[in-house]
Amino acid sequence: MKKRFYPGVGEGRKMNNEVTPEYKKAVITLLYQLADDDYLFSYRGSEWLGLAPHIEEDVAFSSITQDTMGHAKLYYTLLEELGEGIADSLAQLRPKEDRCNSLLVERPNGEGYYKEAPNYDWGYAVARNFVYTTAKKAKIDALKASSYAPIREVAVKISTELYYHKMHWTTWFTQLCSATEESRSRMLAALQEVIKDAGDLLSFGKTATHITACELIESEAAIKERWLAIVTPTFEAVEIAIPLLPESIINGRNGQHTDDLTSAIETMSEVYRSDLAASW
């Protein structure tokens, strides 16, 4: 093994003296990006509860959302083991500036609020889920070869459930893009909305070079290639040009966020903050 930092499976969790502080910092930075993405994305999914086009999809979508929350928990738990604090608090209490999620996951589901006239667009939900899930797969596939053993283990776990998530959203995406003229034009519009926000989705922020140098994950360019390989068959099947990911306007990986994130954090942590000492 020529890799210098290579905690073996099982002992990696201890974060013992083999790893330098710089390496640990890179691990933590990457973990926050992965955790916050899945956490926020799961929250947006939960806001669809009871609103999906039919009851069967409502249940399936909710199950996927629960899975995704479980994935976020796996990452937050690794952060807890690295001394960052309690996993629940990391998820619930960190302010906007400390979050590392991408712009795409903090966008609201549409006009209105969950409890008040939610006028959400199912086409946007399908397009966002398709793009997010395929991007997630590109990363998870790469993370299976991470130099940090606990991340490798988590990536293997997550990929078991991700297979179904990708199958689910690819089916929806393909069918809505090719069902009727109306559904196709709405999907094209929705896709455009999603891609507009996807500039930082495959970014690792300002520490990207360091993260890649530590061999925690491949370079941003390599991940983009993986993503293209994953989505190309689907876009070809529905005869839609593969969208170009734009340059990021703001980069969530560097703590740049919109006010949509502020209100999302407020809502989702309301109960947790109401009694910090409670054991749930």
Added chain:
Amino acid sequence: MEKQSFYQEFEIFSKRTPTSHFQHQFSLLAPNGELALVMAQENFMRREPVADIWVVNRKHLHGLTQDNKQALQRLDNKDYRTTKGYGYLKKKWRHYEQVMLDEKEILSWGGGGKKDE
């Protein structure tokens, strides 16, 4: 174009009593659904009691490919989807009820104390 053949494959389902579930039993070849039904009864259900029969043309069955069976994997972190995931609630209730009872008792002591004075 799919090759047309006279005989087609049918999957046969039946139930033993009017209230039981349909269960998959066998497959057979028949030119159409009506014939599949009458074949099913005499070929496979001559000895067992049977309350109803369904026949389904195999081409109408949607199944998972070998590859897609991966979709069925899930992580063992979903206790909240089963009743056993809520087993801890009983203990929690007992704890809170105990706390409430204790408070009541303490309050009643306070009342008693006043009387003594």
